[in-house]
Amino acid sequence: MRPCEMLRDSCRADWDAATDHAFCRALAAGTLPRDRMAWYLGQDYLFIEEFVRLLAAAVAHAPSLADGLPAARFLGLIAGPENDYFQRSFEALELTPAERAPAPSAPAAGFMALMARARRSGRYEQMIAVLLVAEWSYLSWGERHAGYDPALPFWFAEWIDLHSGPGFAGVVAYLQEQMDGAWPGLDAQAAAEAAAMFREAVALERAFFDAAWAGGDSAARAAAMTETE
Ligand SMILES: Cc1ncc(CO)c(N)n1
Numbered sequence: 001m002r003p004c005e006m007l008r009d010s011c012r013a014d015w016d017a018a019t020d021h022a023f024c025r026a027l028a029a030g031t032l033p034r035d036r037m038a039w040y041l042g043q044d045y046l047f048i049e050e051f052v053r054l055l056a057a058a059v060a061h062a063p064s065l066a067d068g069l070p071a072a073r074f075l076g077l078i079a080g081p082e083n084d085y086f087q088r089s090f091e092a093l094e095l096t097p098a099e100r101a102p103a104p105s106a107p108a109a110g111f112m113a114l115m116a117r118a119r120r121s122g123r124y125e126q127m128i129a130v131l132l133v134a135e136w137s138y139l140s141w142g143e144r145h146a147g148y149d150p151a152l153p154f155w156f157a158e159w160i161d162l163h164s165g166p167g168f169a170g171v172v173a174y175l176q177e178q179m180d181g182a183w184p185g186l187d188a189q190a191a192a193e194a195a196a197m198f199r200e201a202v203a204l205e206r207a208f209f210d211a212a213w214a215g216g217d218s219a220a221r222a223a224a225m226t227e228t229e
Pocket residue numbers: 044111133134135138205208
């Protein structure tokens with residue numbers, strides 16, 4: 001089995017929950033309430049900066065130019081069309097200033113910390129582990145919903161487009177190859193650290209969709225109130 005498949009299978013329950021989530025099913029069906037999409041986009045945009053820094057670090061640490069170029073091209077997609085998607089969606093969904101710059105939820109804060117840790121490790125395989133989870137898990141749900149109703153509003157339709165199709169599948173295949181290529185050269189400790197990062201990232205993907213589906217801050221507030229009652 002490929003190392004990347006072995007990693008995925010080591011956290012299969014979280015993987016399956018993250019890649020076939022009720023949040024994504026509602027998004028693709030067009031039934032996701034506006035407030036939940038606004039919460040999700042506001043939270044997701046909080047860590048695009050850490051993501052860009054991490055991806056740039058992977059480019060810097062790639063073993064060769066050929067290994068780094070696909071990541072460099074993908075960086076252009078995030079900095080361009082994906083960033084534009086966020087700005088247009090913020091406008092169309094009329095996000096308030098508070099919704100645009102929310103306090104990070106626990107999973108969003110967890111992602112920011114994990115991405116910073118992977119970047120600062122200086123270890124290419126740790127960087128690739130976090131990037132691979134982010135993109136592979138999103139391709140897995142995106143492909144599931146690529147046949148959406150063309151009447152879907154653009155803030156749902158383009159989020160699926162960004163995470164499906166041959167171009168994005170190529171990004172994921174590249175990240176899988178980078179992980180598989182690095183794996184045989186790792187000692188036991190380095191392999192264990194990269195695997196732990198992979199699993200932590202998958203658990204965070206699941207927790208992030210759970211929080212977005214539960215209603216984000218309103219659910220968190222309700223839970224906090226119940227706790228203090
Ligand atoms: C939480 C999260 N994971 C993955 C992606 C796709 O890169 C995203 N936009 N947000």
